[in-house]
Amino acid sequence: MTRPITIVGGGLAGLGLALALRQRGIPVTLHEKRRYPFHRVCGEFLSGVSNTLLSRLQIEDCFAGAAPIRSMRWFVRDRLVLDRDLPRPAWGISRYTLDERLSIRAIEAGADLRTGSTFRGGDREGLVRASGKRLDRQSDWLGLSAHFENVANGSLEMHCGPDGYLGMSPIENGRMNVTGLFRKQPGVMGRSHELISSYLRVIRCEQLAARLEAARFVPGSFAAIAGFDFGSQRSDGFCLGDRSLLIPPFAGNGMSMAIEAAAQAAPLLTEYAKGSINWSKARDNFKRTQNDCFGPRMRTAARLHPFLFSPTGLRLLGTLAANGILPTERLFKSLR
Numbered sequence: 001m002t003r004p005i006t007i008v009g010g011g012l013a014g015l016g017l018a019l020a021l022r023q024r025g026i027p028v029t030l031h032e033k034r035r036y037p038f039h040r041v042c043g044e045f046l047s048g049v050s051n052t053l054l055s056r057l058q059i060e061d062c063f064a065g066a067a068p069i070r071s072m073r074w075f076v077r078d079r080l081v082l083d084r085d086l087p088r089p090a091w092g093i094s095r096y097t098l099d100e101r102l103s104i105r106a107i108e109a110g111a112d113l114r115t116g117s118t119f120r121g122g123d124r125e126g127l128v129r130a131s132g133k134r135l136d137r138q139s140d141w142l143g144l145s146a147h148f149e150n151v152a153n154g155s156l157e158m159h160c161g162p163d164g165y166l167g168m169s170p171i172e173n174g175r176m177n178v179t180g181l182f183r184k185q186p187g188v189m190g191r192s193h194e195l196i197s198s199y200l201r202v203i204r205c206e207q208l209a210a211r212l213e214a215a216r217f218v219p220g221s222f223a224a225i226a227g228f229d230f231g232s233q234r235s236d237g238f239c240l241g242d243r244s245l246l247i248p249p250f251a252g253n254g255m256s257m258a259i260e261a262a263a264q265a266a267p268l269l270t271e272y273a274k275g276s277i278n279w280s281k282a283r284d285n286f287k288r289t290q291n292d293c294f295g296p297r298m299r300t301a302a303r304l305h306p307f308l309f310s311p312t313g314l315r316l317l318g319t320l321a322a323n324g325i326l327p328t329e330r331l332f333k334s335l336r
Contacts, residue, residue: 002026003273008119009131011040011095012255013241015102016262017130017269020057022109024270029112031119037100040132041143041225043249044177045069045156045169047090048256048336053263062101066093067170072156076318078207086156087329090252092171094147096221123237125279128269130241130262133228141228143249145179146193147171147221148212158250161203162311165250166196175218181249183309184226192222231302238283240265245294248305251335257294264289300334 005021007014010032018028046066054060069090074082107113121127153176157168166180182199190198193212200209230246233239240261247254265286272282307313320326 003126003275004029005126005128005269005273006119007031007128007130009129009241009243010034010036010103010113010115011099011130011132011241012102012258013243013262014128014130015099015106016057016059016259017128017240017265018106018111018113019059019102019109020262020266021269021273022106022111023058024266026270026273027112028106028110030106030114031117032103032113032115033118035115036103037096039145039147039221039223040095040099041145041179041223042095042177043145043167043169043179043252043254044094044171045090045092045167045252046255047086047088047252049259053259057259057263059102059105062098062105063091063093065097065172066091067154067172069154069156069169071154072158073153074321075157075159075205075208076314076321077161077204079318081318082321082326082328084328087332090156090169092169092177094171094175094177097172126272127237128265129235129237129239129243131243133225133242133246134233134235135225135227139227139229140183141226142182142184142199143179143225143228144182144196144199145177145221145223146196147175147218148178148193148215149175149218151176151178151211151215156252159200159205159208160308160314160317161200161205162314163309164199164203165308166200166205166208167249167252176215178212179249193217195224230305231298238265238269238279238286240286240290244290245298247294247298247335248301250305250308251297251301253297253335256336260293261290264293297335300331304331 004027007030164182197209241258
């Protein structure tokens with residue numbers, strides 16, 4: 001008898017895992033508390049995952065219409081310090097579009113996808129948590145996302161200032177994803193997407209704030225999140241995606257890691273479902289796989305992240321970049 005798998009959370013990791021398990025004939029129930037489509041706080045920048053892996057998961061066509069991204073521009077405050085091609089091309093696609101496509105594919109594959117469903121049970125055998133960032137912590141961070149039109153640029157942009165940074169990347173339909181991470185500041189005001197401009201002025205990115213204020217905000221696309229921290233999410237259960245390891249967003253690797261984790265978890269969960277290994281072994285083997293695959297990039301991101309919130313670190317990184325001696329290709333590869 002094949003044991004069923006229950007997945008909590010219908011983001012990239014959860015949906016990718018559901019699809020991979022159904023391809024192996026494993027019964028899957030997936031609980032997602034919201035109803036597709038909806039917007040998330042996410043850079044919506046896919047870099048690092050191979051076309052071979054997307055093809056193996058049979059989700060390559062779910063990225064149809066994604067915007068190609070071949071170059072990057074980096075600003076410290078409002079000063080351009082780096083303008084170059086990406087070491088490898090990337091893609092931009094909204095989670096609003098991608099998650100809905102994957103959810104349809106999961107249903108077609110035979111998964112029991114239950115939207116508007118909050119799972120309230122505790123950890124147990126056969127239960128996988130892929131429910132995104134843990135939001136039960138005191139932290140200094142505030143994540144903000146929105147989509148804009150009429151922001152003419154086909155490059156990935158990174159804008160840094162003391163106490164925050166923001167990434168901009170093209171997505172489908174000529175729109176731009178704008179996602180920022182800021183240290184919370186008392187007294188910063190703004191409704192919906194206006195809060196992004198308010199925080200940009202706090203970190204002295206005045207020109208970018210003016211660009212966004214002149215652009216057209218896509219109604220309904222604003223999302224915000226707080227109460228999270230980076231690194232290992234320290235859970236005893238079987239967890240993947242952001243629920244397991246949360247990499248700082250400047251790395252541009254969160255979407256790729258979610259898809260990779262789903263592909264890594266599926267064979268182990270299949271062995272458990274078919275009775276070849278017990279639950280503890282499946283969980284422990286997966287944790288070791290995660291550490292081997294993602295540990296180096298998590299450690300690199302943890303070392304670099306403080307520089308982006310330090311005036312001294314920003315000056316150093318800006319000087320190195322402006323003089324062409326910042327090892328961008330090596331850093332890019334080490335975060336993937």
